[in-house]
Amino acid sequence: MTEDMKTESPSISIKEEEEHFVIDNQEKAAEEEEELSHADILDLFQEGLAMIVQDPLLCDLPVQVTLEEINSQVALEYGQAMTVKVKKGDGEIMPVVVIQNDTVLDLKNAIQRYVQLKQEREGGTQYISWKYIWRTYHLTFNSEKLTDDKMKLKE
Secondary structure, eight states: OHHHHHHHHHHHHHHHHHHHHHHHHHHHHHHHHTTSOHHHHHHHHHHHHHHHHTSGGGTTSOTTOOHHHHHHHHHHHTTSEEEEEEEOTTSOEEEEEEETTOBHHHHHHHHHHHHHHHHHHHTOOSOOOHHHHHHHOOOEETTEEOOOTTSBTTO
């Protein structure tokens, strides 16, 4: 029985050494990852996005592109999305990209994202009450109000 105890002791110490080794490696990796500041990582990310946007399929996108805009453009190219041209009361036309089987509510959310991105890029109004907008104004298609948020756009 003493021989069994002697053989078990070294295996425990090997496991402990392995755990310490793994922990030390994780700490070293974490230290290496912390060398880049948040601003540096954002700069690297923006540089990568700028390279992606140089692709002929994505060249229509703005310089400060978001991942959502890239995904929408790719979905358009694959025929999974469509561009809905929303004409405002003042005559401005907003090209909004939505997925083929989206609902009226999804279109409203896409309009909100489009306007918010435009405001951020142009430095316009900071806050828009979308609850007020949707109560006061309506989306129409062929002179028919789109009041049912659950209705599919294809219908």
